[in-house]
Structures are given as C-alpha cells and as structure tokens.
Amino acid sequence: MFVRKNQAALFLSALATFAMPNFSFADQAQAIDTGSTCWMLISTALVLLMIPGLAMFYGGLVRTKNVLGTMMHSFVCLAVIGVLWVVCGYALTFGSSILGGFVGWNPDYFFLKGIDDRITNGIPEYIIAMFQGKFAIITPALISGALAERVYFRGYIMFVALWFLLVYCPLCHWIWSPDGWLFKMGVIDLAGGLVIHVSAGVSALTVALFLGARKGYPKMIAQPNNLVMTLMGAGLLWVGWFGFNAGSTLSSGLDTARALTMTQISAASGALTWLVIEAIAFRKATALGFASGILAGLVAITPAAAVVKPLGALALGAFSSVICYYALKVKMILKYDDTLDCFGIHGVGSGMGVLVLSFFIRESWMVKTSETVGYTWTAWDQLFVQLKGMGATILLSVVMTLGICYLVQKTLGFRINEEAEVLGLDQALHGERGYDFT
Amino acid sequence: MFVRKNQAALFLSALATFAMPNFSFADQAQAIDTGSTCWMLISTALVLLMIPGLAMFYGGLVRTKNVLGTMMHSFVCLAVIGVLWVVCGYALTFGSSILGGFVGWNPDYFFLKGIDDRITNGIPEYIIAMFQGKFAIITPALISGALAERVYFRGYIMFVALWFLLVYCPLCHWIWSPDGWLFKMGVIDLAGGLVIHVSAGVSALTVALFLGARKGYPKMIAQPNNLVMTLMGAGLLWVGWFGFNAGSTLSSGLDTARALTMTQISAASGALTWLVIEAIAFRKATALGFASGILAGLVAITPAAAVVKPLGALALGAFSSVICYYALKVKMILKYDDTLDCFGIHGVGSGMGVLVLSFFIRESWMVKTSETVGYTWTAWDQLFVQLKGMGATILLSVVMTLGICYLVQKTLGFRINEEAEVLGLDQALHGERGYDFT
Amino acid sequence: MFVRKNQAALFLSALATFAMPNFSFADQAQAIDTGSTCWMLISTALVLLMIPGLAMFYGGLVRTKNVLGTMMHSFVCLAVIGVLWVVCGYALTFGSSILGGFVGWNPDYFFLKGIDDRITNGIPEYIIAMFQGKFAIITPALISGALAERVYFRGYIMFVALWFLLVYCPLCHWIWSPDGWLFKMGVIDLAGGLVIHVSAGVSALTVALFLGARKGYPKMIAQPNNLVMTLMGAGLLWVGWFGFNAGSTLSSGLDTARALTMTQISAASGALTWLVIEAIAFRKATALGFASGILAGLVAITPAAAVVKPLGALALGAFSSVICYYALKVKMILKYDDTLDCFGIHGVGSGMGVLVLSFFIRESWMVKTSETVGYTWTAWDQLFVQLKGMGATILLSVVMTLGICYLVQKTLGFRINEEAEVLGLDQALHGERGYDFT
Amino acid sequence: MKKIDAIIKPYKLDDVKDALNEIGIKGMTISEVKGYGRQKGHKEIYRGAEYVVDFVPKIKIEVVVSADMVDKAIEVIRRSANTGKIGDGKIFVTPVDMAVRIRTGEQGEGAL
Amino acid sequence: MKKIDAIIKPYKLDDVKDALNEIGIKGMTISEVKGYGRQKGHKEIYRGAEYVVDFVPKIKIEVVVSADMVDKAIEVIRRSANTGKIGDGKIFVTPVDMAVRIRTGEQGEGAL
Amino acid sequence: MKKIDAIIKPYKLDDVKDALNEIGIKGMTISEVKGYGRQKGHKEIYRGAEYVVDFVPKIKIEVVVSADMVDKAIEVIRRSANTGKIGDGKIFVTPVDMAVRIRTGEQGEGAL
Numbered sequence A, B, C: 001m002f003v004r005k006n007q008a009a010l011f012l013s014a015l016a017t018f019a020m021p022n023f024s025f026a027d028q029a030q031a032i033d034t035g036s037t038c039w040m041l042i043s044t045a046l047v048l049l050m051i052p053g054l055a056m057f058y059g060g061l062v063r064t065k066n067v068l069g070t071m072m073h074s075f076v077c078l079a080v081i082g083v084l085w086v087v088c089g090y091a092l093t094f095g096s097s098i099l100g101g102f103v104g105w106n107p108d109y110f111f112l113k114g115i116d117d118r119i120t121n122g123i124p125e126y127i128i129a130m131f132q133g134k135f136a137i138i139t140p141a142l143i144s145g146a147l148a149e150r151v152y153f154r155g156y157i158m159f160v161a162l163w164f165l166l167v168y169c170p171l172c173h174w175i176w177s178p179d180g181w182l183f184k185m186g187v188i189d190l191a192g193g194l195v196i197h198v199s200a201g202v203s204a205l206t207v208a209l210f211l212g213a214r215k216g217y218p219k220m221i222a223q224p225n226n227l228v229m230t231l232m233g234a235g236l237l238w239v240g241w242f243g244f245n246a247g248s249t250l251s252s253g254l255d256t257a258r259a260l261t262m263t264q265i266s267a268a269s270g271a272l273t274w275l276v277i278e279a280i281a282f283r284k285a286t287a288l289g290f291a292s293g294i295l296a297g298l299v300a301i302t303p304a305a306a307v308v309k310p311l312g313a314l315a316l317g318a319f320s321s322v323i324c325y326y327a328l329k330v331k332m333i334l335k336y337d338d339t340l341d342c343f344g345i346h347g348v349g350s351g352m353g354v355l356v357l358s359f360f361i362r363e364s365w366m367v368k369t370s371e372t373v374g375y376t377w378t379a380w381d382q383l384f385v386q387l388k389g390m391g392a393t394i395l396l397s398v399v400m401t402l403g404i405c406y407l408v409q410k411t412l413g414f415r416i417n418e419e420a421e422v423l424g425l426d427q428a429l430h431g432e433r434g435y436d437f438t
Numbered sequence D, E, F: 001m002k003k004i005d006a007i008i009k010p011y012k013l014d015d016v017k018d019a020l021n022e023i024g025i026k027g028m029t030i031s032e033v034k035g036y037g038r039q040k041g042h043k044e045i046y047r048g049a050e051y052v053v054d055f056v057p058k059i060k061i062e063v064v065v066s067a068d069m070v071d072k073a074i075e076v077i078r079r080s081a082n083t084g085k086i087g088d089g090k091i092f093v094t095p096v097d098m099a100v101r102i103r104t105g106e107q108g109e110g111a112l
C-alpha cells in the first residue's frame, strides 16, 4: 500500500477513514482482505483492457495499410514486457535499491520465485506484481504512437525491451519503490504521471526526432482509416483507467473511491473543454478532438487522483485540453512527426498535471504534511519537489532513449526502408491485410 | 442502500440473509466494507462501458455518412452530463426535497464539496455519486436513437443538457430519493425502468414526432453501415448491464446476486424469443433481431431484477420481445421515424416490465409488505402503485420534452438543414469520415 | 468452493493462507463474504465478455459474406444454452449423481427454484450458478469454429442444444461435481481444460470430418475479412479469461491471485513463442499468429492455473504454441477443414496442458496429496489420473458428437446447400449484410 | 449500340435509375468512383489542422443502349441527375462493337 | 485492338481468369461493380420489415486484346462464366485506338 | 474527343493528378481496381501457410480530352506514373462520340 502514495498521504487517509483492510484473522501477515484483493484482481483486468483499447485508439488513426502493424505495436508489449516483467522486471523495480539506488533487486522476485504465498496488507503479492506489470506493459506501447507507420517490427521489439530495462525500471524504482530517492523526497505520482506518461511522452518526442518524419509528411494529409474504432478505443481506455488510477491505491477504500471519482471528473472536463475549443475554432466538433480531450483529462489526473478534490479535477482536465490543443498546434509549426501525438498529449498533459496538482491538494493533506516536515508545507514547496521529479524523469528518458535509438538503428535497424514504407507495414512486415471486405 | 429499493424489500432481504456489510470497526459510520465498495467501483466502470457499447450499437445501425455523428450523440453525454452531474446533478437528485418535492437540493453535493470523507453503509459516498452519475449520463444518450441522422450537434447538446435538468433530475428524485413522493408511495424500480427507460422512450417518441422523419423515410430503405459493430455493442451492453442492475443494490450480497441472475435470465429469454418470432415470420434469424431481443430482455428486467425470481425473469424477457416486436410493426404502419427504436424497445419493453413485475414478485416480499401496510398486499395493489409511477413519468417526459424541443429549435436550431442531411452529419458537423479503407 | 478444485489442493491452500472467507456473522451458513461475492459477480461478467470476444475473434477470420452468421454462432449460445441452463443445466451438472453418475440431478436446481436465498462459503448460490452457466454457454460456441461458413443456422442451434445436454452436462458432472467419478479420482482441471477445451476441440474435429470441407477448400485461399476485429477479440478474450480461470477458485484469495498470475504469464509466453516461431519460419510476424499464441497460452494454463508456479506457466504457454503451430501444419497436410482451428488450438493446446501440468505442480501440493493418499505421490501418478480423465473426455465427445451430427443432418439438416454456401450465410440465412460502407 | 457513361452525384442514383426504367432501359451497371473537377472537395479536420479532400465521391452508371435510344437516354439522365449545382457530373457516349449475353449467347441488341 | 468489358458473377472470377490465361491472355483489370437487370436482388430484413436490394454485386473484367483474339476471348469468357441462370452477365466489345505500357513506353499490341 | 484510361500504381495518383493539372486538364474520374499481369502479387501468411494474392491494387484514371490533347496527356501520364518497375501500368485510348455536362447541358469539348 506504501508503494503508490507517499507516506503522509497514506497516513492521513488512514486517520480520516480507518480505511484499514478488514482482516478476518489475528495473524495479519497472512489474513486476506477479500474485498481489496478483488479490487486488485479486477484492476489488473481493467489495465489489461487498456492494451486493446490503446491498439484500437492508435490503430484507427493510421492509414489502412498500417493498421495491423500499429495495433501490433501495442499488443506485442503484452508478450515481450509481459515475460520480461516476470523474469526480472518486478525485481528491478520493487526490489530494494542496488547500484546506488539506480534500480532495485530482490532474488525472491526473480521469476517471481519467492512470493508464492506472500500476503501484504491483506492482498496476495502475486496480484500486486501482476498489477504493476500491466503498467510496465502499457508504457512502451504509448511510445509507439510517435514512431507509427515507419519502423521495423524487429527493431521496435528491441527498442521496447531496452527502453523497459533502461528507462522504465529505474524510474519506477525511483518514484514508487519505498526506498526510491524520488519517493523519499515526497514526489506525488499516484498512478504514473511521471513514471508512465511524462517518461513515455518525452521518449516519444526523442524517437520521433531521431527517426525523422514519414515520407510525404506533413504535406501528406492525415487519413485515419477507422475513426469509429478510435472512438471505441477511447471508450475502453476510459473504462480501463478506473483500474489504472483507482487500482493504484492498492486497496478498496476511501482513497480508491476518491481516485475513481477524480478520474471520471477530469476526463469529462477534458473532453468538454476540447469540444468547446474546436467549436470556437472551426464551428465543428470532431470525434477525434473529443477523444483527444478524454485522453488529455485522463493523463492530467493520473498523478493527482488521490490528492485533489472535484474542483481540482475539473480544473486539471480543462487545463490539460487547452495546453494539449496548443501543443499540437506548435507541432504543426515545428513540423516534427510525433505521428499520433504521444508527446503532445501524454507528455504535455500529464506533465502539466504533475506540476499543477500542487495547487489543488486536499487541505487535510497539506496540514498532515506540515506536521510531518515540521513547518508549514505550501503548494510551492510541493511544486518544487514535483519539478525535481520531472527534471529527473526528462533527463533519464531523453538520454537513455537516444542511446537505445542509435543502438537499435545500428544493429537490427529501426527506420524502415522506403519501399516497405510505401507498401505499408501490414504487407511488408506482417504478411497480412487488416480488412478484406470484398 | 435505501436509495434504490423500497424499504420493505430491503428490510426483507436483510432478514433473509443477514446481508449487512461486514464492518471491521466499531464505528460503523466510518468503517469501510471493502467488498461492497469494490462492487460499486466496478459497477461504475461497467455502466461506463455501456456508453461505448451504446455508441457501437446505435452507430452500426445508421448510414455510413452518419456513423461518427451518431456515436458522438452517446459519447458527448459523458462530457456534458458528466460535468453537470458534478456541478448540480447529484444535489438536484439526491438532496432533500425542495420546491415541494419537485427536485432535491443539498449544498454538500454542490460540486460534491461536502462528501470528501463520507461513508454510507460501508461505501464511500463519492463512489455512490459516481455510480448514480453514470445513469444520468446514459439516459439522454438513449434518446439519441430517436433523432439520429437529422439534428444539429449544438442543438442536440442543448437538448440533452436541458432534458437532464428538467426531466431526469426531477424524476430520479421522485423515484429514488428516500423522500421522493413516488419512492414513498412504494413504486418498485430497481435500476430505472421508469427513471431511465420509460422516460427516455417516451421522450424519444416525442422528439421523433417533433422533428419529423428523415428525408426519404420510410421509402428510403434502412442501410445499417456496420451490423458487426452493432452486435459487438449489444455484447458490451449486456456485460455493462450487470453493473447497471446488480450495482443498483448498492451492496455486494444476496440481492446483488439475485439482480444479476434475473438480468442474465431475462436477456437470454428475450433474445431467444425474438429469434423464434423471426424464424416463424421470415424463416430467417437476423443478427439485429437477436440484438434487439437482448435489449428487450434487459430493459424489461431493469425495474424488476431484485423482486422477481427466475420464472418471472424468463417470462418478462419473453413478453418484452413479443410486445416490442409488434411495437415496431405498429411504427411501420404509423410511419413515424423513431429511427433506432428507442421508444419501441426501451419505452415499450421496460414499461411492460414496470407493470407486469407486479405479478411475479417474490412471495416473501409480498408477505413482508403486507405486514408493513397492515393488510394483505396483492399484485393488484402493487400494479396500481406502478401505474401511478408510470403516469407521472409519462406526463413529465412528454410535457418537458416538448417544451425543450421548441426552445432548442427556436434558439440554436434542432432539425438539420436538408443539404447537411444529404451530405451526412460526419462531414457537415464534424468534418470527418468514419472510415477510410482505401 | 469444492466444485472446482480437488480436495487436497483446496485443503492445502487453506492451510497455507488461512484464505477462508472472512465472515461477519456467527451463522456461517448465512453470512455473506462481500469480497468473494464481488469477485464472483465480476467474474461472471468477465466470462460473459468472452462471448462477444469470441464472436469477434472468429467473425474476423471468415469471409465477409459469412461474418454475421459466424458471430451469431457464438451469440446464439447466450440465448439457447442460457435458457437451457436455467431450466435443467445446473441440475444436470451440479445435482447429485443419478443414472449411475452419468449426470446429476437436484429438484431445487430445476428452474433454479430452490436456491433463492442459499449461500455457500459466503457466496450466494445464484451467482455460482450463473458463473457456471457462462462456461456452459461458451463451450459449444468454441466448436462453431470448426463448422464455420457451411451449416444451417437451425441445424446449428439443434446441434449446440443436444451437445450441451449429451456432452457438456455429463462431462461437467464427472469432473466438477463433488460426486463426479473423475473428480473423486483426483483429476486436476481448474477451469476446464477437459470440460471445456478438450471436449470442444475433439468434438470440433469430429464435426469438421462429418461435414466435410467447404467448397473450394483447401485451394480457396483464406480471406479473413477483418483481422483488426480478430485482434480486438483476442484482447477481450484475454481480459475475460482472468474471470474464467481466477473466478474458478470460487473465492477472492490467494488461489485466485495465483490463478490470475499464471494465466497472465502463460498467455504472454504463448504469444511470444508463436511470434518467434513465425519470425524464424517466415521472417514475418503475423497478427493472427500472435493472437493464436495468446489463445494457445490461455487454453494450456486453463486446467493448471491453480497448481503450477510461474516457471510452469512460462513453460506451458511456450509448449502450447509450439505444439499448436505444428498441429496446424499437420492439418494442412491431412487437408481436413477445421475452419478456424478449434481442435488445433483448444483441443491440442489444452490437452497438452492437462497432461503436462503434472510435472509442474507446486511442491507443497504434492506433499499434501502424498499425505492424503498415504504414499509418495509422483508426477507420474498424477499424469496417469490425467490420462484417464482425457480418455473419458475424448470417448464421450467423439461418440456423442457423431450421433448428434447424424441426427441433425437427418432432421433439420446440418450441412448447407451449395447455392447458399456460395451466396454466404449472412444473406441466405440471416437476410443481412455485415457491412455497408458505400 | 452505344455505351453511355454517366458520372453523377451519389444520392441521385435512385432518381436516374427510375427515370431510365421509365423509358424502358432495364439494365445497367454502376460503380463507386471519385471525381476531380470544378467542384471543390470538402474540408476535413484532423487534430486542429484543416485540409481539403480533393476527390469527391461520385457514382458512375454504365449503360449500353441501341443507337436510337441514345439521345432519349441522355436527355432522361440529364433531367434526373440535374441539381443545377457545380459537380452534377458528365455524360460520355462511346461506340460499342458488340454485346453478348453470357447466359444465352445472344448477340447484339438482343443481348441488352 | 479491342477492349472487352465482361460483367460476371463474382464467384466466377477465378474460372474466367484461368480460362483467359489458358488462351494466353495474361493481363486484365477488374473492379467491383453493382448490376441492375433481369436478375432480381435479394431480400433483406430490418427489424421486422422486408425489402429488396435492387443492385446485385458483380465483377467487371476489363481486358484489352488484339483484334484477332476477340472472338476467342469472348468464347472463353462465355463458357467459363456461364451458369445458365439469370444474371450471368454481359460481354461488351469496344474499339481501342492505342495502348501504351507506362514502364517502357511500348505502344500498340506490344504494350499488352 | 478521346477517353484515356490509365491504370497506375495507387501511390502515384497525386503525381499524375498534379501533372495533368499542369497541362490544363482539370477534370478526371478515378476508381479503385485490381490488376493482373506480369507483376506478381504479394505473399500473405495465414496460420503457417503462405499463399500469393494474384490481384494487385491499382488506380484507374479516366479522363476525357479533346483529340489534340491526347498525345500530351499520354506523355505526361507516362512520365509522372513511371517508376521503371514491373507493374507501372497501362494507358488505353478509346474514341468518345459525345460529352455532356449535366448541369448546363453543354455538349462536346465545352462540356469537359
């Protein structure tokens, strides 16, 4: 339970609500809280649902000839990271610090050997490990939005594997592991504003710049092959996000309800805001804009869901859509090809959330923290902490991602050859066609 | 817990099963029931899933040129009603009666300001509020089936916002708020036969008549662009309905299991019945007919899921398909353009359920009620109560909806101009195309 | 709780973790475990989700002219078996043995008359009955993969109804009912390796051979109409499978967490393995291959999820993809038309799992069983038991299925006439078209 | 015999078909095409960017008629497909040497 | 040179293609079209209402051949596309002034 | 007037369209077709089996021009559609008796 919230926050919520798991046995270490366990089981399923959701969201936005290849960019993470996580991922992230705290390690976590009957806070550790694993799976998949329609599949697989080991694992350890240095510093990041979205967004931008634009971009007009599927995907992502954020409280209590509530509010607020912006700009309201607004709201609230209140959630969702909308405008000026706007939405929107949440924190939380630190803790103090976290995240992401890009390009090859790009990934790399309606 | 069932029913189930949440602390007001909380969290996610489900169901039935516009009719409610609900919706519905009981109000619910750590029956009130909010979101979306392919998006948004404030909020307060007059009267409406489906269905018919038919209707043959997606949508709706009905018990106990069971049975029975009808009528079994049968079964059991037993559920599902099937026939004779049959299925099927459930109520429930009222309570007594509820629902829906239609038409405009109707909503109002498979 | 695991296994897990439902009342018989109840509710919803998931998976693989008909093969089971289950299915499977143990019977289960307020191990029996019912629904639907694109819908319905009564009910009783002879023998089959996948797979092969190949097969090249939808379906199946396997522990505890964990690991391992095989064989990685690998991993772990550990899950998933891949090769040599490879994947992969799990059983489980039986229980002893179970399953499936095929063919007709086959099921039998994008 | 290719606005198809039926032309073949010409394509929006789609959806009607029917057919198509707005389309007439009905082998006008 | 337009039933495409191959015609262009004629469209059902779809899916084969191949080609198409049922389709022959192979610039029959 | 049918590689469409525009040809009709010829189709994989897809996607451009524009148009299409690889496609020229603009009724070259 300590994994995802800094201790002050946790402590407080406990005080406020007695929300300790209700054990049925004296021996707490062993007792199961069937309710919290159930919520972690289902949260794991909900985050899993986000992978097809993301594949549909991204897959609908590319040209028909690349639809399968783009969906596979999301799906393949289920296999590659899914296996790596069991082998060493959980150990590297949630083991105790090694290499001066760069990553963690715990022999018991190697192949999940030693947790077969371990129970923590009433929840079997297996399910915690699986839940955390889903986050490791979806993060590299997010990046695929930036390199869509122009990479070798083999190169992509090598990229996500290395990125997981060299960016995700360290970052996750720093921010979510009880002995991570950013965790100890008190960085607030409930469900991965930094660990997931800023890291993915910044890396996405790096990859996009490294690879260069697709043939014909930006003259080539966008031809989303299936906006209908993109809308479906946005719907599934919203549903899955409830598990993503509310599951991150690792319990089924008041904080969980708060996290789900703020997630719902911010997503609605983000979607509404984007709608209004487009209505003003074009006197039209696009489905893609609406879906983008949903995402903007969701990524913005991700770090903040357990500390802000409804007004804060409304504000974060709205801000996020405004800032993301203009980030996309800037992209069109700078003409870099972040194809599906992973940076423009996940990086920018969630980055904003990570910082701005400082000004919407529940009073009681601030009071509590002040007690802990022994002086009046202000939003500015928190903002400073958040800024440090963001700095570290950006630095790690950019440096490592660049290195990996060069390595992949030199070895398996990353950027696809022109002929295959023209032909399309589906035919050239997968030997299939997405649709055959004849 | 009292919100969704009249007290006799609740009392009884308690007696029958000791199904009180299992608290872990003496101070009940504060204790969390992690299991029930978990079920409400997931039920909220399941009802959310119904929005993309509905968008897919409806979206597949229109012509290709209107697919995005039709899906947006469902999705936009997530934003518009989603925000309104937080601002004032929860206060207007579940606050204590004001204006002579027309609606409710509770300053604590305004922007959900005052429930940050409130827990009721072991469940954080936030999550109850979010769960109820989903119902408010999906109800206007259902109406969109009646006005498909021929309204301005801006007008539609104004319509759903006003409809929510002037029809949904009062009705929900009357029937589900502990001090609502219909609630006190003992109207049985577990998950919204009246509040959701009859109100939506009757309003849908009103709108359809107000707007008039689409250009070329009924000569213009139906051209569902994607029945495959409609089937997917029907599947997601069935799944979501488990949260919709079983979640309405606001607990995770025997009544919950009963509600889910009857929902499953009625949906299966409805689908099977429609299949048989078509097999007899055409010697064919359409996928759309099957999907319609699923919906017919689901809407019929919605008000009744917690009070009837399996035989009753089988009967309600079957009746519903029969009566809905003929309602659609009547539509073809009267030639009004309830485009996607919101009235023909939600209004007719659920209306039937609201009344006929009176004859399938669990014996123990009748006994209990008799004790409460002090004389032998018969099905006819209940039917009379249900009829009053339905009368009030229809009256409110028709009057308010008509008023709103005129207002929207006069201000932002409601019925779209002919050129845009020919061009299609997607291009004319959203500047997009649903599919581009070239 | 005893339904799905043989007693030794159960006993052990209890010892290991005190994972008894946490009751809130003295009177255990009546007390509700809200957490476990919640997990069974949601597991039921998750398995329901597998039906649209399967419809999408299968529907995407056939030719456009058969897409609706193929999806209806899955959906119709929701209605036909859904109703049959309530009428007599639950009684025939989980009632006490009659006819010398061929099936079971319990008058209380007839129309679910007598379980209205029955609670077992803290879970209302209604929800157990509904959960079990979902398995009965999906199993015949799996078989539809073998007879795709060439049967009458009426004949198909007769087939699934009879198959359910004559194959599923007996087998389910034998293996999952506490007094089933294979259950007593100690066959390990957590979530239906034998009951679901081997029985479906073997029956599928039988039907495929009985019906003969589609017109033009195998010269006719495969033309999957919508691999994009097949991928979505695979995603939903994976999500649903968490409820399928982890729900089969009928609790929300350590075994549940274990089952979900092994399911996740095996699916990832299976997908990765298939990817590697294709990369070697074709230097390409198909989306369909990846999806097939997911399924291979899922079916292999289904019987084993609660007894093996992560290494075992990795191994089972990998083995399964290898053996299934070659099974499909063999099919192409033998040229029988198991159209969507129900036997090749469900039969072969899960059959392998049923047997090979013997060598990956958790040490503690073996120790415990040894104590129970009074001598050192080895993997070979377990393998022998598993082999007996498989033998019985295959025998029952082949004999009954053949008989049913002849009966259906002679009465309603099974294999469709050539003209209708050329025209396509959608037009000929359902009077619809899947897509109309013009 | 002559072949008439008429490129028209999609929603006019039914009118044209009925009009041709009335003058006894009971067979035709249609296909979905995209047109480029004076009529400008519509605007689409993609994440804040607006761009014009050059090609406009049209329906192409191919109908082979006996020489003496040509003028009548053209006249009828013109009337039924006309909206007076840019983009109504074109009619092209080309010579046909021979027509055969696959089912019977009939040749010439008898095959129509 | 002549252009042969053959409108056939979709599932006959492979047979026709193979038949043309046999007589040495190794190039063609096909497109999906919809046909209207004697063959009545099929019935579809929508929520209890039954209606007829006028247009029937067909495949149009366009093949340009040298004048001396025309009769042979027609004969071959007729045989391979024929089912004897209404709706088998038509074959139309039209004159071609010139053919060019884009890759090489070859003109006339050499371009085929 | 003549009708030019150009069958080209899909991704060359924009180049050809622009090239025709430059020489003042501002109208055309295109359709998606499938081609069969020297260029072999690509390989597809289905559950461990590999097979070749015979028909290759192509775009057919139909443009009617006045007789004196024909050679220029052909030349321009050839240049803009050429990649030098097998499968670049063909250009066919056929006679047109008459052209009519539906909107105005204009006939002949004025209708183009």
Ligand SMILES: Nc1ncnc2c1ncn2[C@@H]1O[C@H](COP(=O)(O)OP(=O)(O)O)[C@@H](O)[C@H]1O
Pocket (backbone or CB within 6 Å): D007, D034, D035, D036, D037, D038, D039, D040, D056, D058, D085, D086, D087, D088, D089, D090, F026, F027, F028, F029, F030, F062, F063, F064, F065, F101, F102, F103, F112
């Ligand atoms: N020279 C041409 N050759 C072939 N098709 C043409 C030609 N010019 C126009 N068309 C077709 O006719 C359609 C309508 O032409 P356009 O110039 O847009 O309007 P109008 O018919 O009113 O002149 C175009 O979309 C195109 O499909």
Ligand SMILES: Nc1ncnc2c1ncn2[C@@H]1O[C@H](COP(=O)(O)OP(=O)(O)O)[C@@H](O)[C@H]1O
Pocket (backbone or CB within 6 Å): D026, D027, D028, D029, D030, D062, D063, D064, D065, D101, D102, D103, D112, E007, E034, E035, E036, E037, E038, E039, E040, E056, E058, E085, E086, E087, E088, E089, E090
């Ligand atoms: N006059 C015509 N011009 C162009 N195409 C035609 C004509 N008549 C028929 N066709 C095409 O031929 C197809 C078959 O014709 P139809 O009359 O249905 O049967 P049959 O070929 O046996 O006479 C039609 O679907 C249509 O595509």
Ligand SMILES: Nc1ncnc2c1ncn2[C@@H]1O[C@H](COP(=O)(O)OP(=O)(O)O)[C@@H](O)[C@H]1O
Pocket (backbone or CB within 6 Å): E026, E027, E028, E029, E030, E062, E063, E064, E065, E101, E102, E103, E112, F007, F034, F035, F036, F037, F038, F039, F040, F056, F058, F085, F086, F087, F088, F089, F090
């Ligand atoms: N005889 C023909 N009639 C009609 N179209 C043809 C003919 N021969 C080839 N084509 C079309 O031209 C395209 C290219 O021809 P192909 O032989 O593959 O390459 P190339 O154009 O380099 O000779 C084919 O895909 C087909 O669409």
